[in-house]
Amino acid sequence: DAKTTQPPSMDCAEGRAANLPCNHSTISGNEYVYWYRQIHSQGPQYIIHGLKNNETNEMASLIITEDRKSSTLILPHATLRDTAVYYCIVRVAGTNSKLTFGKGITLSVRP
Amino acid sequence: NAGVTQTPKFRILKIGQSMTLQCTQDMNHNYMYWYRQDPGMGLKLIYYSVGAGITDKGEVPNGYNVSRSTTEDFPLRLELAAPSQTSVYFCASSFPRGTNTEAFFGQGTRLTVV
Numbered sequence: 001d002a003k004t005t006q007p008p009s010m011d012c013a014e015g016r017a018a019n020l021p022c023n024h025s026t027i028s029g030n031e032y033v034y035w036y037r038q039i040h041s042q043g044p045q046y047i048i049h050g051l052k053n054n055e056t057n058e059m060a061s062l063i064i065t066e067d068r069k070s071s072t073l074i075l076p077h078a079t080l081r082d083t084a085v086y087y088c089i090v091r092v093a094g095t096n097s098k099l100t101f102g103k104g105i106t107l108s109v110r111p
Numbered sequence: 112n113a114g115v116t117q118t119p120k121f122r123i124l125k126i127g128q129s130m131t132l133q134c135t136q137d138m139n140h141n142y143m144y145w146y147r148q149d150p151g152m153g154l155k156l157i158y159y160s161v162g163a164g165i166t167d168k169g170e171v172p173n174g175y176n177v178s179r180s181t182t183e184d185f186p187l188r189l190e191l192a193a194p195s196q197t198s199v200y201f202c203a204s205s206f207p208r209g210t211n212t213e214a215f216f217g218q219g220t221r222l223t224v225v
Contacts, residue, residue: 041199043217044201044216045216046214098144101146101154101155
């Protein structure tokens, strides 16, 4: 699975959009981008995934660049409960490839 | 829905003791995983299984053993506990459906070895 690079931390104001970047310059054509988050001391939680088209669900939006070398997770209206570590993971879908976590990005939402 | 259940939630072990961390899922998922997470660090894969009777090593398997005799259960065994195994352990399961391989995680077992 391709590697990902995320900044260690960022913050945003409550109610504003949080844009979390991820670089995956070595991504292969059959690899998807997945995002998980881990709220303090809890198990990670799936957020969203995509291949090349932008995706949106009730939690977030995922924007993938045309060359697929980077992506952005958008939380449109961040709340204090969105304070967490967010992991960007690249892997082949539908196979037994391992789910490998990096250090992630720590998002702090301030009041 | 129970999802992924881990027991115990907390445990203190003495050096050299052994224990089994239990993990069970009721979603009929074929893939299961064990991770450890040290303070301030990301998750590291210990072992994983793609189905009953099949297990494979992850990044940090030394000092651990697993078995997968049923689809539901994936216990993690520590034979000779060492302080370096102090960590939070997470179990997860998934069932690939098309492109979605969403993994579901348990709430973790916090282990301290003294």
